[in-house]
Amino acid sequence: MRPLTEEETRALFEKLAKYIGENIQLLVDRPDGSYCFRLHKDRVYYVSERILKVATSIPGDKLVALGTCFGKFTKTQKFRLHVTALDYLAPYAKYKVWVKPGAEQSFLYGNHVLKSGLGRITENTAQYQGVVVYSMADVPLGFGVAAKSTQDCRKVDPMAIVVFHQADVGEYVRHEETLT
Amino acid sequence: RGKPPARGERLAGCLAAMAALCVEELLARAEQREAEPHRSVAVQKELELEFDLGNLLALDRNPPRAAGAQRESRLRSLARDNTQLLVAQLWGLPAGRAEGATGPLVAQLPEPFYRLPREKPLPRPRPPTRWEQFARLKGIRRRKRTSLVWDEAAKQWRRRWGYARAGGDPARDWLIEVPAGADPNEDQFAKRLRDKREKVARNEFNRLRNIARGALPGRGLHPTGHQSRAELGRATQVARVSTASLGRFQPRLPKEPAAPPPRGGKKRRFEPLLGDLAAERSRQLELLRGLGSKKPPLDLTRAVNKQLREEDAQAAKGKGKKRGQRGKRGRQRPGGGKGKKGGARRQQQRPAGRKRS
Numbered sequence: 001m002r003p004l005t006e007e008e009t010r011a012l013f014e015k016l017a018k019y020i021g022e023n024i025q026l027l028v029d030r031p032d033g034s035y036c037f038r039l040h041k042d043r044v045y046y047v048s049e050r051i052l053k054v055a056t057s058i059p060g061d062k063l064v065a066l067g068t069c070f071g072k073f074t075k076t077q078k079f080r081l082h083v084t085a086l087d088y089l090a091p092y093a094k095y096k097v098w099v100k101p102g103a104e105q106s107f108l109y110g111n112h113v114l115k116s117g118l119g120r121i122t123e124n125t126a127q128y129q130g131v132v133v134y135s136m137a138d139v140p141l142g143f144g145v146a147a148k149s150t151q152d153c154r155k156v157d158p159m160a161i162v163v164f165h166q167a168d169v170g171e172y173v174r175h176e177e178t179l180t
Numbered sequence: 181r182g183k184p185p186a187r188g189e190r191l192a193g194c195l196a197a198m199a200a201l202c203v204e205e206l207l208a209r210a211e212q213r214e215a216e217p218h219r220s221v222a223v224q225k226e227l228e229l230e231f232d233l234g235n236l237l238a239l240d241r242n243p244p245r246a247a248g249a250q251r252e253s254r255l256r257s258l259a260r261d262n263t264q265l266l267v268a269q270l271w272g273l274p275a276g277r278a279e280g281a282t283g284p285l286v287a288q289l290p291e292p293f294y295r296l297p298r299e300k301p302l303p304r305p306r307p308p309t310r311w312e313q314f315a316r317l318k319g320i321r322r323r324k325r326t327s328l329v330w331d332e333a334a335k336q337w338r339r340r341w342g343y344a345r346a347g348g349d350p351a352r353d354w355l356i357e358v359p360a361g362a363d364p365n366e367d368q369f370a371k372r373l374r375d376k377r378e379k380v381a382r383n384e385f386n387r388l389r390n391i392a393r394g395a396l397p398g399r400g401l402h403p404t405g406h407q408s409r410a411e412l413g414r415a416t417q418v419a420r421v422s423t424a425s426l427g428r429f430q431p432r433l434p435k436e437p438a439a440p441p442p443r444g445g446k447k448r449r450f451e452p453l454l455g456d457l458a459a460e461r462s463r464q465l466e467l468l469r470g471l472g473s474k475k476p477p478l479d480l481t482r483a484v485n486k487q488l489r490e491e492d493a494q495a496a497k498g499k500g501k502k503r504g505q506r507g508k509r510g511r512q513r514p515g516g517g518k519g520k521k522g523g524a525r526r527q528q529q530r531p532a533g534r535k536r537s
Binding site: 001002003005006009010013014017022024025028029034036038049052053056124126149151 | 450451452453454455457460461464465467468471472479481482485486489
């Protein structure tokens with residue numbers, strides 16, 4: 001377990017900034033406690049200082065996870081965000097997409113969101129912008145990348161993909177072994 | 181003078197006195213420094229030095245007077261004086277400008293007088309190839325051959341081998357006579373093909389064997405010419421370091437990655453696990469600020485799209501009002517025509533914007 005290096009921190013923040021923009025500083029600098037990012041076996045964990053201090057007493061090879069896993073660094077040092085970060089992305093998301101009840105199930109199975117399943121989308125979303133996907137009851141379902149800007153979403157045919165799926169809460173069941 | 185000077189005035193007075201002292205010191209030092217260069221350009225020696233400027237060598241045959249307590253300083257001044265004389269000689273050489281009129285001034289050194297001995301031993305002569313051994317044995321010597329041969333049938337000068345050779349390409353023969361002692365049922369074409377393949381394979385085998393023995397000129401390299409990535413990397417490294425400055429001023433190749441920072445052979449070091457969290461947080465906030473500042477404040481695409489949206493909304497409002505005045509019932513959606521035209525315009529704008537962002 002170790003803190004992140006400069007390059008790793010930059011990669012992490014650049015990824016997070018795609019979804020929550022400048023609200024990352026609310027994650028870094030919190031009024032209700034001291035939280036930090038730590039790297040353990042290529043995974044980035046967001047953990048409070050109290051828990052971190054306790055976790056130092058566990059040997060490294062026996063430690064499975066601590067705090068919240070935000071994602072992991074791949075072998076080529078690229079950062080990949082996991083669904084376990086959704087709890088921290090959802091409240092600070094800048095661009096949101098609401099999905100109709102009929103298409104919720106499809107998204108939770110890992111499919112992309114089609115125009116026919118699109119309920120609402122934040123105004124002036126750019127193409128390939130990171131978005132957080134909600135159900136119509138404002139429950140965060142996952143996150144992805146907008147395949148079309150808001151303008152284009154209006155004009156495109158109903159079978160076109162509007163949001164590329166990246167992670168959804170169904171992964172807690174599907175990828176139980178790999179998530180920590 | 182009734183009152184003693186106030187504290188502030190006393191301080192000012194002290195500072196003024198100190199400043200005066202400092203100024204005197206500075207002036208004295210400056211004078212000393214000015215006198216120095218004039219003093220030390222002229223060097224007196226009993227015996228003149230011998231110079232070999234090709235090797236940048238100066239030989240001083242004066243007996244050294246470096247003994248006793250001040251040995252270090254005497255040796256140092258001796259070295260300085262001799263270097264001064266050598267540099268004075270260098271300034272006397274014919275000089276030119278390297279790399280055009282604004283390049284650095286470069287002296288043209290004469291041929292070196294002393295020949296320096298070899299650092300490494302002479303390379304061993306290469307062992308002869310199998311053919312060379314055979315030729316030496318048989319006494320065969322190399323004959324100079326012409327590259328073109330007169331072809332009687334084509335009445336032309338044709339090359340000795342290769343494309344359109346004299347005597348025709350044996351592989352293209354449409355007829356091969358069965359030789360006297362051969363089996364009549366044997367396929368002569370297949371036999372010719374097989375023989376050629378065997379000859380080529382044997383030649384290749386001998387070539388590789390020569391390379392393995394180190395008999396060919398490129399003997400440091402990989403025999404089949406296909407070096408692995410690691411070998412090529414090592415070869416580049418060796419080539420880089422094999423210069424007079426041990427590779428220090430060697431420019432990188434176009435796509436060669438930059439040199440890894442010299443870590444002195446130490447392990448990678450990380451920040452401590454439970455170090456100063458506040459400092460870590462401030463560093464991260466700095467990083468965030470740096471990341472945020474890189475984004476251009478004006479996103480051209482979005483600004484243009486916003487403008488177009490507003491125009492569309494205005495146009496739609498105006499159209500709706502007019503329709504209402506004419507008496508048409510129901511609000512017409514401005515989607516159809518206007519949207520399409522706007523979309524076409526936007527399509528033109530967007531590709532350029534995307535490239536920029």
